[in-house]
Amino acid sequence: MPRPRCERCQRPLDHCLCPLIPSLASRTRIVLLQHPSETAHALNTARLAALGLNNAELRVGEVFDGLDELLATPGYRAALLFPGDQAQVLTAYTEVDDQPLLLIVPDGTWRKARKLLYLNPMLAALPRVTLGAVAPSRYRLRKAPEAGALSTLEAVVEALNVLEQPVSFDALLKPFDALIEGQIKAMGAETFQRNHGPS
Template identity: 35%
Template sequence: MTNSYCFVGEDFTHHTELNQLIGDSDYQHFVLYPGETSVNYQVVKNTLTKKNKVRVILLDGTWKKAYKIWQLSSNINELPQVHLPPDLEGNYRIRKAPNKNSLSTVEAGYHILSLIEPEMDFSPLLTAFEQMIDFQIRQIPQEVFARNYR
């Protein structure tokens, strides 16, 4: 069963509820962050056979904001880092990204969940995401969209 939690802020070092979750020894914790010491998602998948519960933390925000959260939150920064396969490409067409394989949080969540639990269907995440993007694009005047997003 997949549980999700959502916390708002920048520095989670002293965040009581998050620290309780991280302190739960029934789980192996990872942060989905493509840092220099990050390991391939396969390590997380292999952990499932050794210890049945895995919790992956995603940092939501712009790349700059995620980096700030990463820098400020020593509790998150101390967790093992995991990254997704490098050949994945994001489809967040209305945002500028550092490179083609930069994913939105929803896309990253979809991919890590699908890789860890391939027997489950997480496609509704991407369907809702695509519908949100299409809605936002329809709100942008066509000439502005053509000039800035194509």
């Protein structure tokens, strides 16, 4: 019989993260577009980001209807958080930035994220933004495919910390850290060291 789950954070009730999830306001609107294969992932960090930010939403799919309306949300300028040759490094809002970003964040492996862009040409056509220098990922359960690779939640936190400085969005990382600690505890310190410790 499956373990009862929290309706909100989707974690087993005995590991519910809701008490750690903040409720943060942001000028930036975050829209997380999640590939369906990510929904069952134990560390569904896009969901944590959507739950912790008042001005965020999570959509799941491969082809997204209503993108034209979404991208034309009044009061925002849309941009895609995704690396590329033309991507601009994010910088803090200035006094003259009267229009904050509607930041579209694809959630999935790099291959799945590229597929989302391919299947949704309106996304691929958006101006791209990327993060500058970032701290190493706290995601100690997964070998990063390259230096600077972050989980979706970490990327959102980094982006907001840059855009809306001096405001800090680090509180979003509390449930993420607890989730990782819980996973490490469940696998046992020895297994963790063998599989994920320094090589």
